[in-house]
Amino acid sequence: MQTAVQPADGPHRTKSFEPLLVLDDIRKNYGAIEALKGISFSIGKGEVVALLGDNGAGKSTLVKIIAGGLEPTSGTMLFEGREFLAKSPAEAKAAGIETVYQDLSLATNVDVVANFFMGRELTKRVLGIPVLDEKAMESVVAKAMASAGTKIPSLRTKVEHLSGGQRQAIELNRFVHWGGKLVLLDEPFAALGVEQTRRGLEMIRQVASQGIGVVIITHIMQQAFQVADRIVVIRQGVVAGDVARRETSPDAVVAMITGETLAGAGPAG
Amino acid sequence: MHPSTRRSLEFVLDNLVWFMLLFVLMVFSALVPNYFQPGIFANIIEASSVLGVMSIGLALVIIAGHMDLSVESVAALSAMAVGILFCSAGIGMGVQLEPDWLAVPVSLIISLAVGGAIGALNGLLIVRLKMNAFIVTLASYIWVRGIVLAISGGRSAQDLAPVIRWFGVQRLLGLPLTAWIAITCFVVFSVILGKTRFGRHLIMIGGNENAAFRAGIKVDRILMTSFILAGAIAALAGWLLAIRTSGATANLGMGLLFNAFAAVVIGGVSLKGGVGALPGVYAGVLLLSAINTAINLMGLPATSTQVIHGLLVLAAVLLDTLKLSIRQKLA
Numbered sequence: 001m002q003t004a005v006q007p008a009d010g011p012h013r014t015k016s017f018e019p020l021l022v023l024d025d026i027r028k029n030y031g032a033i034e035a036l037k038g039i040s041f042s043i044g045k046g047e048v049v050a051l052l053g054d055n056g057a058g059k060s061t062l063v064k065i066i067a068g069g070l071e072p073t074s075g076t077m078l079f080e081g082r083e084f085l086a087k088s089p090a091e092a093k094a095a096g097i098e099t100v101y102q103d104l105s106l107a108t109n110v111d112v113v114a115n116f117f118m119g120r121e122l123t124k125r126v127l128g129i130p131v132l133d134e135k136a137m138e139s140v141v142a143k144a145m146a147s148a149g150t151k152i153p154s155l156r157t158k159v160e161h162l163s164g165g166q167r168q169a170i171e172l173n174r175f176v177h178w179g180g181k182l183v184l185l186d187e188p189f190a191a192l193g194v195e196q197t198r199r200g201l202e203m204i205r206q207v208a209s210q211g212i213g214v215v216i217i218t219h220i221m222q223q224a225f226q227v228a229d230r231i232v233v234i235r236q237g238v239v240a241g242d243v244a245r246r247e248t249s250p251d252a253v254v255a256m257i258t259g260e261t262l263a264g265a266g267p268a269g
Numbered sequence: 270m271h272p273s274t275r276r277s278l279e280f281v282l283d284n285l286v287w288f289m290l291l292f293v294l295m296v297f298s299a300l301v302p303n304y305f306q307p308g309i310f311a312n313i314i315e316a317s318s319v320l321g322v323m324s325i326g327l328a329l330v331i332i333a334g335h336m337d338l339s340v341e342s343v344a345a346l347s348a349m350a351v352g353i354l355f356c357s358a359g360i361g362m363g364v365q366l367e368p369d370w371l372a373v374p375v376s377l378i379i380s381l382a383v384g385g386a387i388g389a390l391n392g393l394l395i396v397r398l399k400m401n402a403f404i405v406t407l408a409s410y411i412w413v414r415g416i417v418l419a420i421s422g423g424r425s426a427q428d429l430a431p432v433i434r435w436f437g438v439q440r441l442l443g444l445p446l447t448a449w450i451a452i453t454c455f456v457v458f459s460v461i462l463g464k465t466r467f468g469r470h471l472i473m474i475g476g477n478e479n480a481a482f483r484a485g486i487k488v489d490r491i492l493m494t495s496f497i498l499a500g501a502i503a504a505l506a507g508w509l510l511a512i513r514t515s516g517a518t519a520n521l522g523m524g525l526l527f528n529a530f531a532a533v534v535i536g537g538v539s540l541k542g543g544v545g546a547l548p549g550v551y552a553g554v555l556l557l558s559a560i561n562t563a564i565n566l567m568g569l570p571a572t573s574t575q576v577i578h579g580l581l582v583l584a585a586v587l588l589d590t591l592k593l594s595i596r597q598k599l600a
């Protein structure tokens with residue numbers, strides 16, 4: 001099975017490559033319109049893949065399919081070597097795949113600890129009644145934040161008082177802490193400043209270094225080159241390029257996005 | 270802004286209503302003759318028990334990001350049911366149980382069941398059928414009051430069974446048991462909202478329902494529970510109301526809804542959901558009661574109470590907006 005999809009991986013692999021998610025000929029039709037015309041590529045453990053492409057190229061559709069928000073018309077996905085197709089975001093999440101949208105998964109009216117443990121709160125019994133064990137939860141969050149190198153002034157601050165970068169850090173740390181394996185980031189730095197973006201990119205490297213696969217959708221070439229190990233370009237529903245960052249240049253990637261050339265491209269479906 | 274400055278400002282904003290209550294009590298004590306005496310303060314607490322209990326249920330659904338306009342009518346129906354069954358005069362049937370103290374649990378259970386059932390119906394329409402909470406509970410506000418009028422025929426029940434009345438007569442530390450019931454409710458539900466998973470989930474749903482759902486929280490079940498609780502708590506308020514008036518009239522409790530709203534909003538609960546705590550709501554209730562008492566003592570005409578309440582509601586909503594903009598500046 002592995003060998004069957006091997007060509008999709010392209011020729012630019014290091015030897016230690018361990019595939020986390022392998023997409024094989026994913027197609028999605030909306031009536032007569034083919035949004036995805038056979039997408040094949042893979043994401044390795046601890047690899048950061050930047051997904052680039054013009055508006056309407058099919059990036060969002062693809063990400064939704066991976067995260068369980070949409071069902072593909074045809075094609076298969078292998079997640080950790082097993083065939084996997086999430087029927088709902090909840091199912092994808094249970095398997096360890098999650099999309100992190102800005103602000104969509106935080107309750108800004110409660111503090112960092114509450115958000116970190118959202119839906120998984122620890123309790124202790126006081127007079128037989130299960131009450132929230134705030135101390136235990138806070139120490140877990142403090143440890144997780146510290147090991148990720150994230151600094152937040154107070155874990156008891158309501159999230160609405162934190163910056164966009166800090167919110168993203170909470171979401172990512174939460175994702176890692178609860179056993180996430182593949183995270184999809186849709187325009188993660190759209191609303192962030194220069195310094196926050198720099199820290200965000202650092203954090204992504206940090207997340208990846210723990211063996212987690214990261215897919216970043218972005219429009220900003222510079223960011224893709226700063227953080228990604230590999231750049232995958234989607235154009236008109238096909239993979240127009242699948243190249244290691246070191247072996248390409250922004251100009252070459254722009255050419256793939258606009259379709260001037262398919263130089264350095266992987267299989268084009 | 271310095272973190273400690275922000276923290277103290279946040280503390281003031283979070284507990285604004287307690288400061289207001291203290292301020293109002295001090296002003297009245299200084300300016301209104303005969304205001305400053307333990308009996309008056311006991312009276313303020315006593316007079317706020319029905320409104321207080323009703324406000325708890327309302328606060329729960331508002332914090333969850335919804336609305337329950339039916340609480341007043343539910344309380345009236347609950348009071349009327351107790352009145353018809355256990356009053357001996359008017360339309361009361363004067364049901365006798367053996368032993369007679371059984372009337373207490375039986376009336377309470379009937380009351381809570383009626384309220385819980387209406388709450389469940391509201392919840393079903395709002396949570397399962399995704400109907401608008403404002404409209405659904407407005408309809409309940411109207412039809413439940415209609416049932417009160419229908420079953421009473423517009424007449425009243427008087428002389429509630431003494432065993433039930435006992436809760437309004439018996440005093441502990443200067444307060445009638447009905448007031449202690451209200452205080453107990455506040456303590457219990459404050460703990461539930463502030464210290465349990467259910468409460469935490471309720472608050473997070475009020476803040477970001479979508480995020481709570483994505484995190485695997487059973488949003489529907491929790492919202493459903495909050496509507497049932499609001500109904501049952503309103504019914505408990507009705508039970509206390511029947512004791513307070515020793516019976517029930519067809520228009521019992523009219524206008525309580527707006528006072529409950531005022532108390533909840535003054536108490537720091539945001540109508541946008543996700544913000545607020547029950548101790549603040551209790552302070553809001555006490556604040557309203559303190560103002561009522563002052564109006565009584567000053568001998569102002571009772572009609573002026575309504576004008577002042579109206580202005581208070583307005584002030585409360587204004588305050589809500591003001592606090593929100595201050596918090597945004599803080600952020």
